[in-house]
Amino acid sequence: MxxxxxxxxxxxxxxxxxxxxxxxxxxxxxxxxxxxxxxxxxxxxxxxxxxxxxxxxxxxxxxxxxxxxxxxxxxxxxxxxxxxxxxxxxxxxxxxxxxxxxxxxxxxxxxxxxxxxxxxxxxxxxxxxxxxxxxxxxxxxxxxxxxxxxxxxxxxxxxxxxxxxxxxxxxxxxxxxxxxxxxxxxILKPAASSDYVYQLDRQAQEIVKLVTEAQNDGRTGLEMKFGGSGVKLILPMETVSSAQLQRLKRNFVSLHKVRQMDIARIRDAFVEFLNRNFQANE
Missing domain, CATH: 3.40.50.300 (P-loop containing nucleotide triphosphate hydrolases)
Structure with a gap:
């Protein structure tokens, strides 16, 4: 060579x-x-x-x-x-x-x-x-x-x-x-396992679904806590559209396909990711 x-x-x-x-x-x-x-x-x-x-x-x-x-x-x-x-x-x-x-x-x-x-x-x-x-x-x-x-x-x-x-x-x-x-x-990173990608997408989607339901119930500007996550999500005063939530989820999944983490950290990491983005847009 x-x-x-x-x-x-x-x-x-x-x-x-x-x-x-x-x-x-x-x-x-x-x-x-x-x-x-x-x-x-x-x-x-x-x-x-x-x-x-x-x-x-x-x-x-x-x-x-x-x-x-x-x-x-x-x-x-x-x-x-x-x-x-x-x-x-x-x-x-x-x-x-x-x-x-x-x-x-x-x-x-x-x-x-x-x-x-x-x-x-x-x-x-x-x-x-x-x-x-x-x-x-x-x-x-x-x-x-x-x-x-x-x-x-x-x-x-x-x-x-x-x-x-x-x-x-x-x-x-x-x-x-x-x-x-x-x-x-x-150095080429090993491809993410199919189970890791599945868990990444599934757990992030579960939180997106719960956030959507909370907003539909009129719960804005409040704190949310999710099972399996020790981090609280602070909902913004203004409703975040489903399209925006899905875009944030896609960005998170794309980022962590490369920068892999422990599966047990996925929920906390996604909640932290949402908090940062919600605060940046206020």
């Missing part, structure tokens, strides 16, 4: 470095599948980076691809600009959720060299970056910082360096390092 994220300026040599890293891993780890995920694989044109909406769609395409390829025996190398730190953070979270190793490779190439290499591609009948777009992307580039957990471990390779300078450390980080534990927020 290892994940390697490349980042750098346009035309900085990222794709060349990605291929070199892939070949090194194929040589050193013949039992592992090595996959390259890049713009060119999906026909993403350079012009998409002129438009925020198109760029967002392109990033979503790459994100879906890397998620699809993640497996225990696959090393995924993401080749792209990856210049937005928020996007790098998203990819970092995917690695943590999968409990896999992760590393960032920053391809450090000066602007003048990037532009020179870009022009050279024109003579090779390859699609090149427009000069103004290169300038715009370099201006927007958020350089990785190894102090940030989503940019760590960070390996910077200068454009004049051989891949052998970087690879030993990268190999150790990807193959030998212990994966970072997932955040609680990235």
């Amino acid at each position: 290892p994940l390697i994220l490349l980042t750098g300026y346009p035309s900085s040599g990222k794709s060349t470095r990605a291929r070199e890293i892939a070949e090194e891993f194929r040589t050193r780890c013949p039992d592992r599948n090595v996959v390259l995920v890049s713009d060119s694989e999906f026909g993403i044109e350079k012009s998409v980076y002129r438009d925020a909406k198109s760029e967002k769609t392109a990033r979503a395409t790459l994100m879906s691809a890397l998620k699809r390829h993640l497996s225990r025996e696959t090393i995924v190398i993401v080749d792209g600009l990856n210049y937005i730190k928020g996007y790098r953070y998203q990819i970092f979270c995917e690695a943590k959720a999968e409990q896999t190793t992760y590393a960032v490779v920053h391809v450090g190439t000066p602007t003048e060299i990037c532009k020179s290499w870009n022009l050279k591609r024109q003579g090779e009948d390859r699609t090149i970056w427009d000069d103004d777009l290169i300038d715009a992307l370099i201006f927007r580039y958020e350089e990785p910082n190894g102090m940030n957990r989503w940019d760590s471990p960070l390996y910077t390779i200068v454009y004049t360096d051989n891949i052998s300078v970087l690879f030993p450390g990268l190999y150790d980080s990807i193959i030998h390092a212990k994966p970072k534990p997932p955040n609680f927020a990235t």
Whole structure:
């Protein structure tokens, strides 16, 4: 499941470095599948980076691809600009959720060299970056910082360096390092049991029914106590409609399907929930 994220300026040599890293891993780890995920694989044109909406769609395409390829025996190398730190953070979270190793490779190439290499591609009948777009992307580039957990471990390779300078450390980080534990927020919660959901809905509905009956009898602005609950409900002075009560019940059930509680607490929790909402609307 290892994940390697490349980042750098346009035309900085990222794709060349990605291929070199892939070949090194194929040589050193013949039992592992090595996959390259890049713009060119999906026909993403350079012009998409002129438009925020198109760029967002392109990033979503790459994100879906890397998620699809993640497996225990696959090393995924993401080749792209990856210049937005928020996007790098998203990819970092995917690695943590999968409990896999992760590393960032920053391809450090000066602007003048990037532009020179870009022009050279024109003579090779390859699609090149427009000069103004290169300038715009370099201006927007958020350089990785190894102090940030989503940019760590960070390996910077200068454009004049051989891949052998970087690879030993990268190999150790990807193959030998212990994966970072997932955040609680990235761990999928077990689905609520059918009995829990049934009890949640049934007990809340019983209280809704009793509140409706009390209001129909003209009991507003009074305290109510329910069997199985030690919390008193304070009815508002104005009648709460059946539609409002049902909406509150649905909100409560939806909330506690995710944030599960002990079944014995359901009645108290729903009465407290109603009290808060009734007071907020007074």
